[in-house]
Amino acid sequence: MLNNQIGFKLRVRYQKISRLRYLSHLEVLRAIERSIRRAELPFALTQGFSPHMKIAYSAALPLGAESLDEYFDVNLTDFVDTKEALKRLQDNSPENLYPLDAKYIDPKSDSLTKALTISEYEISLSSPQLSPEHIQLALDEILNRNYIEFDKKGKIKKLELQTRLYKKPQLTTIDTGKYQLNLITRALDSGSLRPDILIDALAREIEIAAPDVELCTRAIKFKDLGLDLRFDRFRVFESVLIKRTAQYIEEVTGEIKRGI
Amino acid sequence: MSTNVFSQVETLLELVERPSRYINHEWGASALDPNADYRACMMYPDTYEVGQANQGLAILYSILNAQEGVSCERAYTPWIDMADCMRALDIPLYGLESGDALKDFDLIGIQYPHEMAVTNILESLDLAQIPLFSKERSLDDPLIIAGGPSVLNPEPIADFFDCVLIGESEEQIIKFVDAHRKALAEGLSREDMLFALSQVPGVYVPQFYAELPKEEQSRAIYAPIKEGVPEKVKRQIVTGFKNTDPLASHIVPYAATVHDRVAIEILRGCSRGCRFCQAGMAYRPVRERTADQIVSAVLEGLKKTGYDEVSLTSLSTTDHSQIEEILTRLNKRLAITGVRISLPSQRMDSFGVEMAALVSGSKKGGLTFAPEAGSQRLRNVINKNITEEDIEKSIEGAFKAGWRRIKLYFMIGLPSETDDDLRAIGELAQRAYEIARDNCEPSQRSAIQITCSAAIFVPKSHTPYQWFGQVHPDEIKRRIEVLKESMPQKGVRLNYHASDTSYLEAVLARGDRSLAQLIYEVWKRGARFDAWTEQAQEKLWFETAEELGFNLLELACKSYGYKDPLPWAHIDSLVLNNYLEMEDLRSKMSQITEDCTFGLCTYCGVCTRTNADIDLAGDRLVE
Ligand code: SF4
Numbered sequence: 109m110l111n112n113q114i115g116f117k118l119r120v121r122y123q124k125i126s127r128l129r130y131l132s133h134l135e136v137l138r139a140i141e142r143s144i145r146r147a148e149l150p151f152a153l154t155q156g157f158s159p160h161m162k163i164a165y166s167a168a169l170p171l172g173a174e175s176l177d178e179y180f181d182v183n184l185t186d187f188v189d190t191k192e193a194l195k196r197l198q199d200n201s202p203e204n205l206y207p208l209d210a211k212y213i214d215p216k217s218d219s220l221t222k223a224l225t226i227s228e229y230e231i232s233l234s235s236p237q238l239s240p241e242h243i244q245l246a247l248d249e250i251l252n253r254n255y256i257e258f259d260k261k262g263k264i265k266k267l268e269l270q271t272r273l274y275k276k277p278q279l280t281t282i283d284t285g286k287y288q289l290n291l292i293t294r295a296l297d298s299g300s301l302r303p304d305i306l307i308d309a310l311a312r313e314i315e316i317a318a319p320d321v322e323l324c325t326r327a328i329k330f331k332d333l334g335l336d337l338r339f340d341r342f343r344v345f346e347s348v349l350i351k352r353t354a355q356y357i358e359e360v361t362g363e364i365k366r367g368i
Numbered sequence: 369m370s371t372n373v374f375s376q377v378e379t380l381l382e383l384v385e386r387p388s389r390y391i392n393h394e395w396g397a398s399a400l401d402p403n404a405d406y407r408a409c410m411m412y413p414d415t416y417e418v419g420q421a422n423q424g425l426a427i428l429y430s431i432l433n434a435q436e437g438v439s440c441e442r443a444y445t446p447w448i449d450m451a452d453c454m455r456a457l458d459i460p461l462y463g464l465e466s467g468d469a470l471k472d473f474d475l476i477g478i479q480y481p482h483e484m485a486v487t488n489i490l491e492s493l494d495l496a497q498i499p500l501f502s503k504e505r506s507l508d509d510p511l512i513i514a515g516g517p518s519v520l521n522p523e524p525i526a527d528f529f530d531c532v533l534i535g536e537s538e539e540q541i542i543k544f545v546d547a548h549r550k551a552l553a554e555g556l557s558r559e560d561m562l563f564a565l566s567q568v569p570g571v572y573v574p575q576f577y578a579e580l581p582k583e584e585q586s587r588a589i590y591a592p593i594k595e596g597v598p599e600k601v602k603r604q605i606v607t608g609f610k611n612t613d614p615l616a617s618h619i620v621p622y623a624a625t626v627h628d629r630v631a632i633e634i635l636r637g638c639s640r641g642c643r644f645c646q647a648g649m650a651y652r653p654v655r656e657r658t659a660d661q662i663v664s665a666v667l668e669g670l671k672k673t674g675y676d677e678v679s680l681t682s683l684s685t686t687d688h689s690q691i692e693e694i695l696t697r698l699n700k701r702l703a704i705t706g707v708r709i710s711l712p713s714q715r716m717d718s719f720g721v722e723m724a725a726l727v728s729g730s731k732k733g734g735l736t737f738a739p740e741a742g743s744q745r746l747r748n749v750i751n752k753n754i755t756e757e758d759i760e761k762s763i764e765g766a767f768k769a770g771w772r773r774i775k776l777y778f779m780i781g782l783p784s785e786t787d788d789d790l791r792a793i794g795e796l797a798q799r800a801y802e803i804a805r806d807n808c809e810p811s812q813r814s815a816i817q818i819t820c821s822a823a824i825f826v827p828k829s830h831t832p833y834q835w836f837g838q839v840h841p842d843e844i845k846r847r848i849e850v851l852k853e854s855m856p857q858k859g860v861r862l863n864y865h866a867s868d869t870s871y872l873e874a875v876l877a878r879g880d881r882s883l884a885q886l887i888y889e890v891w892k893r894g895a896r897f898d899a900w901t902e903q904a905q906e907k908l909w910f911e912t913a914e915e916l917g918f919n920l921l922e923l924a925c926k927s928y929g930y931k932d933p934l935p936w937a938h939i940d941s942l943v944l945n946n947y948l949e950m951e952d953l954r955s956k957m958s959q960i961t962e963d964c965t966f967g968l969c970t971y972c973g974v975c976t977r978t979n980a981d982i983d984l985a986g987d988r989l990v991e
Contacts, residue, residue: 132388134624135623142620143395144674145674145675146395146673172382172387326379338384
């Protein structure tokens, strides 16, 4: 059977932007598999009762996050020229979930989630009522404490920070009330630091440190109307846009290189 | 000018569940004609996941977008979290494609898929900021029309709609939109425009009909109050079903919808003649597509969408005269692609099981059968033409072929049902278990799962049981106890839904125009998504009804005589009333009626009264 052969492994880099940032991880997986089927690439199937496409993805993004650097590895039974494969994929993909690059990799190489442990994020925050100091102080407080606590389905989880931060997060003021947080995280087997978890923690910290700072307009409106704001971050930030700008493989030497 | 609200909606997307419901931009969604001067929207009164999968609306969406100068979008009822936010922030419901407010459109077509959707129809109109009652709307508002399976009794929702399209709308909608555009261009008054629309075949304009004085109600309750509108509105039938596009939709949703696969309607109609079934009366005559057409539509659909599953849909897929050929050819073409073929229901005989086995491959999930009644007597009464032997053979066949899980559907509260009929369900379950045991390896016996599912029968308009009052809940409770006791000690599980929803359904299915007041009031008090078990508020319905002076149980359980005027008598399903009467009489004598696609015409009237005819792709053979 074809399926037993090692075949070829094509690594594809893609972006998830604009409206399609609202897709859940599962929705992205489904959409990509359908693009591959439409592109009629010779994908391999798993064996067994319900055969499915042999494909693997890089780690899930937080809901609502954009990314310029996502990956999937798909096993092919036949060789298709890289350029041709990429073109066929592009022709069959929506522009907001779009393949940017493709390359064959050693079929025995590490899986994406195992390989790509370093993620770089650019997080845009807006909050007219907060000063840069408010945010910086709260951030320092969290970093000094070196852990964050968060609620995961009713259970309080504690996450140590230092080993999960590849670099110290940098806060920059872009404009009045507009900030950017640059973050590089390291995924560990014992749990990863998701940027949305950090931002929620940051928001809670700001509320404690500066109790007299007003809620943002949307939060006030929602509170008046008795609606649920769902995430802590929206109490102090008018908008939060998380963008993953790159993912890296970390070598034993400590050096990092891109997925393709 | 239209107001675009998508940027406002976007500020809510991170705050609601499943934001992909609200973003459009799916693969295959129509690019709107930028020069269109007529804007329509097809709306399904439930969530995106439920509505996007609806084939009827998908067909009309494609047809309208293919018309010169017309653009058609989609809309669904926002889930309660989104609805609350939109209402609070004053964001009107919008067309998914453009993000423009629906209130600026020319036409909103709303599907009435089942009775429990009534509150969601109001919820959606209200979110769209469109007046709910037809009489409150003016020429500045879009025209609000209904269609779909449940409009065969349009009266409970009649006050909310300007027009109701009865029957299959593929050809009708084009004529309707043409007439509407002409009326708009000519600058007709709203009344004149509605009159012009009432002249399109199959279009019911409720405000031109009113309740007759009691002494004049000989056959019908409602009659025209305007000269020139038809006395009876006739159900429309597509003349060239075979020539319509079998691939209704190639939109590939991001959100997982309820039928997330390519769907090809391989045949329309069913004349098996089950006496409880409205669809079996209301989609006659049976028309099949050819095997060639179906196979190429499946392949094209898979290629265009990238789906890994295809469903061959219809009311009775395994009745297609070429089904074996179709499945064999598809199996050959789809080998090694990992594509699954699914059949929506299983016919309960050995052929049905053979066909199911043909598409199941090595994966044998569960198999679902609907014997509907436990005893042969009662099956004859309801004209479910399957024998004891068919049932045993299909269960045997299923377990021999490797299935270990089967589900059997029954109805309780059917006309003439006795305790013996209920106990027969238990006996049938016991036999099913024994057959299952005898037909699989001893080591496999622990894997056997037999589930019996019992639903309360709801009498529907335009069926032989339209005169039959529903069985009172107290009596149903007693019958459920009888059923429970009759169930085998081991090996079989019983599910039943004793909820009050079936009484609401019965009231709405056979109700009259006065119900609009109740629907409106219940919705105002917070009822919506009534079809969702966790959202349903039966208590609110019953309390509100009592306050307004409706006795819901009495309405549900009311029986009519053949001579009584019925609230839906002015809607002509094309099946003769005499035929329904005769079928009811035959039912009372436990006499079965043959399926006219296997045997002779039984003169239901559909073919004789129209130029439609049974259209099969080959011969249907009785085994
Ligand atoms: S008129 Fe005769 S052939 Fe036509 S659907 Fe009715 S019973 Fe069948």
